[in-house]
């Protein structure tokens with residue numbers, strides 16, 4: 372069984388600017404623009420901000436991107452930071468972390484591992500920072516995770532078995548509208564997978580009896596209802612999975628929203644696991660776009676954990 376102690380961050384996408392189109396815009400407006408950053412995610416908010424006042428050419432004023440974005444942060448003109456977007460995958464995080472993360476609505480997009488589609492019998496678990504290093508507590512948490520994982524597997528298997536009774540198979544076919552009302556009874560719609568559906572029109576009770584005795588019909592129904600049956604088993608069995616269950620989440624956030632996240636979740640009052648994530652994200656984006664995030668610092672605390680700090684809060 373896998374246990375996680377620190378989130379993993381993958382920066383899978385970042386902002387790309389079309390220099391050609393920016394040049395075309397400037398040419399068609401009869402002006403020029405000089406910037407000194409090579410980072411597209413920093414260029415774009417500068418271009419957006421300058422376009423508001425058409426401060427190009429001899430009206431350019433501040434010469435460096437750092438000065439320009441520094442001024443944006445100073446005056447709180449944060450909306451221009453929304454033009455820069457980052458795409459992350461976070462793994463090794465708990466369901467309790469993602470429950471807090473997805474409360475960040477503005478400027479964020481999420482896609483999370485489905486506990487209904489994906490079998491969680493091999494799921495890992497996150498050991499909370501406060502428990503890490505305490506052998507007795509860690510053993511207790513690990514033991515609990517192992518037993519709950521067993522219970523999940525047992526529940527999933529038992530439910531999946533339950534759903535293979537002839538009546539349940541017929542009910543799944545009805546629910547997914549493979550079996551539909553026709554004349555005085557019900558008949559299979561054609562075209563579900565490669566196998567041919569059983570022919571005939573019968574009442575629901577007659578279909579159940581037929582599926583019990585006819586091997587081919589039984590095989591067909593088991594096949595075409597497999598995904599739905601598994602999903603139904605998993606969605607019920609996941610009730611025993613704890614907050615500590617590891618999950619994976621794809622997160623897209625613009626720079627302004629990310630700053631807000633780093634401030635709220637990197638704060639000393641934030642929960643320890645998400646605070647560690649916010650600190651790691653903060654370090655990463657400082658490297659990726661120092662002119663957008665360089666006002667942050669990640670500070671070590673007496674207990675060895677970290678927090679973030681900035682003088683420009685909520686721009």
Ligand SMILES: Cc1cc2nc3c(=O)[nH]c(=O)nc-3n(C[C@H](O)[C@H](O)[C@H](O)COP(=O)(O)OP(=O)(O)OC[C@H]3O[C@@H](n4cnc5c(N)ncnc54)[C@H](O)[C@@H]3O)c2cc1C
Pocket residue numbers: 474475476477478628631635636640641642
């Ligand atoms: C230390 C800590 C403890 C917390 N404890 C709890 C708790 O006990 N219970 C709980 O439910 N939550 C709790 N939260 C979550 C918190 O209430 C927020 O839901 C979360 O931090 C997201 O913040 P946000 O709404 O500012 O972010 P976003 O949703 O990303 O919004 C960003 C900003 O956009 C603006 N905005 C967004 N939506 C609206 C809107 N509909 N109307 C007006 N303005 C809007 C606001 O200015 C907001 O700050 C806690 C958060 C922290 C950091």
